[in-house]
Amino acid sequence: MDTGISRRGLFGAGAAAASILAGVPVASAAPAPSQMTLRWWGNNGWEIRAGTKTILIDPWLTRFKTGTYTPAGADPRTPLSVDRALIDHHLDHGDLRADHILVTHGHYDHLADVPYLAKRTGATVIGTETHLSLMAALGAPEDQLAIATGGEDLTFDGYSIRVLRSLHSATGSRAQVPFPGTRPLSRRDRPRVIEDLVEGGTLAYLVSGGGASVLDLGGSNYVEAELAGLRPDVLLVPPGGAKVTDYVPRLLRTLGHPRYVAATHWDDFDLPLGQVKDAGGLEPLRKAVTAASPASRFVVLDHLGSFTP
Template sequence: MDTGLSRRGLFGVGAVAASVLAGVTPASAATGTSRMTLRWWGNNSWEIVLPGVTILIDPWLTRFKTGTYTPAGADPRTPLTVNRALIDGYLDRGFLRAKHILVTHGHYDHLTDVPYLAKRTGATVIGTETHLSLMAALGTPEDQLAIASGGEDLTFDGYAVRVLRSLHSAVGARAQVPFPGSRPLSRRDRPRVIADLVEGGTLAYAVSGGGASVLNFGGSNYVESELAGLRPDVLLLPVGGAKVTQYVPRLLRVLGNPRYVAATHWDDFDLPLGQAHDPNGGLEVLRKAVAAASPASEFVVLDHLGSFTP
């Protein structure tokens, strides 16, 4: 697929899912009126650009092979690697200039690149005690780490970040969390393989600024009571959620049916950045669920590095 950095790559669905899967890329996209721009870097990696500030969520560009979408599943012994040259290339072109990096949970496809990005940008990283322990052990400067447990409502110059208690996806016949576990902040042994990056609690984030608000979940689950009263303009919604009762309709109802629902965490992240491929049809399932639960919500699917303004 074309991933030219000047292309906005927004798909409003109808013919959307079919277009994405067929590799058909529109040349341009309509934009809203806010001063917030959302750019998707694959998986649950998002760049939120506001006037004078950039916020990253779960930035992971390296995307090494693990076997996640094979019958055997991810090989827990897969070594952790960071493609510094790839990341540097985007930084040198003016991307990823982060003030904050928000970590939803500790798994490799969410956390592996964060320590390097934090060192390069000087960003403050927010996460649980386990997330910070992992990142410190991977070399993140400790004065850049800010612990959160959910419930924090933080105001900065021109934007705000609300941290919410959340839940990881429940997968498999037993509805289990992959690579579960936690570790204290004092622990400093260095993670070497993907199984070392344990979930460590899951957070969700609501970011507001530039005349818009966005809510992100890093897994296909949530704590409904945490969401009461939230009315985001954009919901970044992961595919999946099959084990969660009324996953989509219950969530959209409690959030007041957001104007935009953008799909996240839907691509095969064993493939490199620039090859956005839906490995199991999750996009179409999610599209139908959103259309049934909230017909007025616009379903958005982006290509890698595609962006839109709500």
């Protein structure tokens, strides 16, 4: 059976490969193939192609070391950097383009590369006031920045974007948000280290086009009322959520058990693009999805791997 997942998108072999599609296929007739393709750029970076249009979510290719996965955790004074040569390589070879860039929150592993990508592609960038303040201070063209608060339902040529209020992952024994904070759009001091890129509110996005729809959360938490009634074909879900009540089952139940549940934000992002290592949450996530929604297909991709829902 054709799953729509490219060969280069398969992660691992043997038992690992068996985790790519988990559960029992839906018994009803297969829907018509969509013209949407999703490609994973690592972390929560996604490229969504709907026909001739391209939407990027949290594209972060640079992936510098921070110590995130060491016992001490990320060093908040790690300097920010952007690997322009790496980004240029993918742009110049046609691997990467963008009509819209969607930012879920302001942390370095979601936002740091966006200003340069916006400048190179001319894409419109959507984010909160804090996200736009950070990006403008990092050199993003201000006329390409579009503010959102959640609740926007926007239609463009060949695709639509629905912006949803959301929540960042709650971590540690106190269920705290790392690098919290906000800043006004008028502020222009340049962020220098990773703790300068504050969360600034979290958004989720429902992108529809090419006969399919995909929902990305950006963190392992959500506002259930915002998601009620949505029926995406694909859910991009991060592992974690230990402090969130009934995280995976409640999410999948609220969304009507999507046909595809793709893992996102599960890799060790201290390693460069192309070196895929599970940061520890992939298998628990697969088990949780399989138990809560056995008819959903659980998708795991390698870096730059793609699939068509």
